Amino acid sequence: MPDSVRAFAGSVAGRTPHLDVLVNSGAVYIEGADLPDVSDDEIESVMAAGATGTMLLTKHLLPLLRASSRPDIVNMISACGEVGHRRSGAHPAFYAAKHAHAGLAEILSHRLRPEGIRVISLFPPDFVQNGPRRADSDLTARSIIDCVLFAVAQPRDCFIREFRFEQVQRPHH
Template identity: 30%
Template sequence: MNDSTALVTGANKGIGKEIARQLAAAGLTVYVGSRDPERGQRAVDEIGGSARLLILDVTNDQSIAEVARQVEDLDILVNNAGISVDLNPVTETDVDSFRRTYETNVFGIVAVTNAFLPVLRRSARPRIVNISSGTGSLDWSTGPQARFPTTGSLAAYRSSKAALNALTIFYAQALAGEGFKVNALAPGLRKTDLNATAAASGGDPAEAAAGAVRLALLPDDGPTGEFLSWDGTPVPW
């Protein structure tokens, strides 16, 4: 697939930047989606190769429409852009925090994906990768064997990722007959500026990015409608 083209949203830093770098290193043409022009250009310069800058704000319909008109060929869409505005439990999270989080993590995914479906449909091997979170797993968030705190912390972020997981299933079902592979990735805790917890982590973003790249380059007999960890193991919804 080294003649393929990919778009990675939120690719000026963190996991998104590393996904773009690895795809470019594999020989793909990669659009680096960035809301900030200067940061985006720095990322493109650092990635080099076939990286190209796209000024894209996933919360702005006009920005999405303008970018969609610029892209004539696309095989892979990596919905990576995401935010976490606070670490509070649901009982202490205001509605505005939920709105802001969902605007990027849920509504932005729908807006971007739908805008690029026409060009993706022209691809012989269309792939969509949604960067989710293991904290969005309802199974891993409940019961005596829960992997994450059952205090309702990070309520806006975790619930937005649970919603993204549902969207992944719906898109996979709707597009199955057209050859699409649509999957969600749990990247694990990585050292990024997503929030204070992530910033304090020692997790390597490159490791998570490798998992996303595997899903982006899936063969025709690869899975669709699945939630997978960075190492390829299944994650319960």
């Protein structure tokens, strides 16, 4: 993986002198309540993408972000990366990868802010690709994108560190 990440970052650097926005999403969502619900290879893949891959990609694109006049790192973490979150059907490997991603975002926000690099993290619950955008409906991908666009459009002195979302409150039967 490190070789492919370095090659990708080199390819980006060959096309542009700077990068304004890096969006990190990382881990592929997998379901499973119990550790044995998925294969060892699936666990390794989710952890590698969500933790190692995110860190390496950020590391190797950081010079291009530093060359930008308005650099932002946007982290699509997940509510699964919040301490105490237990409402998703995601596999424990996904939870672990997203906690690693949240930890990386936290320290990068602190360390890169003096350079003017904003680190913005989103913690959405499980969401749907499409649907009505109403208070009684699940969060949609479009709503998450709108939050990202809002955050990166803010003036440079505005550091929005996190977006935390509430899940739909379903009536109890």
